[in-house]
Amino acid sequence: MILLDGKKLSAEIKSELASETKRLLESGKRAPHLAAILVGSNGASETYVASKAKSCGEVGFISSVIRFDESVSEKELLKKIIEINLDPAIDGLIVQLPLPKHINVQKVTETILPQKDVDGFHPVNVGRMMQNLPCYIPATPFGIMMMLERYRIETSGKHCVVLGRSNIVGMPVSILMARNNYPGNCTVTVCHSKTSNLEEITRQADLLIAALGSPGFVKEDMVKEGAVVIDVGITRVPSKETKSGFKISGDVDFDHVASKCSYITPVPGGVGLMTIVGLMKNTLTAAKKEIDF
Numbered sequence: 001m002i003l004l005d006g007k008k009l010s011a012e013i014k015s016e017l018a019s020e021t022k023r024l025l026e027s028g029k030r031a032p033h034l035a036a037i038l039v040g041s042n043g044a045s046e047t048y049v050a051s052k053a054k055s056c057g058e059v060g061f062i063s064s065v066i067r068f069d070e071s072v073s074e075k076e077l078l079k080k081i082i083e084i085n086l087d088p089a090i091d092g093l094i095v096q097l098p099l100p101k102h103i104n105v106q107k108v109t110e111t112i113l114p115q116k117d118v119d120g121f122h123p124v125n126v127g128r129m130m131q132n133l134p135c136y137i138p139a140t141p142f143g144i145m146m147m148l149e150r151y152r153i154e155t156s157g158k159h160c161v162v163l164g165r166s167n168i169v170g171m172p173v174s175i176l177m178a179r180n181n182y183p184g185n186c187t188v189t190v191c192h193s194k195t196s197n198l199e200e201i202t203r204q205a206d207l208l209i210a211a212l213g214s215p216g217f218v219k220e221d222m223v224k225e226g227a228v229v230i231d232v233g234i235t236r237v238p239s240k241e242t243k244s245g246f247k248i249s250g251d252v253d254f255d256h257v258a259s260k261c262s263y264i265t266p267v268p269g270g271v272g273l274m275t276i277v278g279l280m281k282n283t284l285t286a287a288k289k290e291i292d293f
């Protein structure tokens with residue numbers, strides 16, 4: 001069993017991003033600039049935005065956080081997004097989810113200029129991804145692709161089973177794994193809460209990508225011998241072993257599944273760290289205006 005080490009890999013990619021930033025500065029350009037909009041004071045959102053800003057600092061990117069109170073109107077939020085769309089000093093914009101219920105997330109997503117949509121959620125980027133055209137790929141699926149690529153894991157002709165069909169993980173990763181590309185060229189099955197015989201399907205997976213948000217859901221008897229298992233799940237569960245009183249749990253019962261796998265990601269230390277570098281890579285691409293929309 002080989003551990004897919006997100007910590008080592010993300011450090012490697014960050015070092016490459018830092019070198020590229022240095023080259024940009026040496027050529028007289030400014031550093032890539034990622035802006036994040038944070039609405040309200042959700043603890044998890046605060047942590048995610050802070051870690052994205054920290055990663056920007058580590059590779060020499062500029063980052064800014066625009067904060068709004070929970071009560072901000074949709075109109076005011078959209079106005080800010082349009083302002084950032086027009087600001088040539090900002091390359092990429094993300095709006096941290098979840099948003100308060102009175103704000104229409106789809107409207108927010110579609111207001112971000114596709115050229116600055118480094119989260120890859122705008123329908124233009126999703127459509128371009130479907131058609132295998134240059135685009136911003138959502139950060140978590142992008143992180144998974146980089147992981148498969150850098151570990152040179154064979155994907156062509158394999159059966160990839162994806163657990164979950166969300167717009168941010170399950171659905172885009174299933175498209176990427178089915179595309180005529182490397183990584184890709186898989187036969188893909190997408191499972192969700194209405195799937196019958198889910199365990200029979202997971203047992204057929206050469207590659208199993210779990211993105212449900214259900215701690216320890218994937219058990220030993222659901223995994224084929226020699227499978228590649230990618231665990232996207234991040235759920236806080238109560239724990240007596242930690243000072244904070246909780247620990248992060250993945251969707252895979254790692255302790256019992258790992259010995260059956262050819263490769264497996266740990267949680268934490270796997271996909272989560274790759275997600276941040278996915279976002280950073282998109283921001284660099286935006287700064288270099290590499291995609292011709």
Ligand code: NAP
Nearest residue numbers: 140164165166169192193211212213232233234271272275
């Ligand atoms: P989500 O929007 O809640 O989607 C969960 C998906 O799993 C849904 O499609 C749901 O099916 C399916 N599902 C839930 N329970 C199921 C069950 N018992 N059997 C079969 N399917 C089931 O979640 P998400 O945003 O994709 O996130 C999934 C997990 O990944 C969460 O733990 C999240 O924290 C984590 N995550 C991690 C990263 C990272 O960087 N590592 C990034 C994003 C998300 P239905 O569609 O039928 O409801």
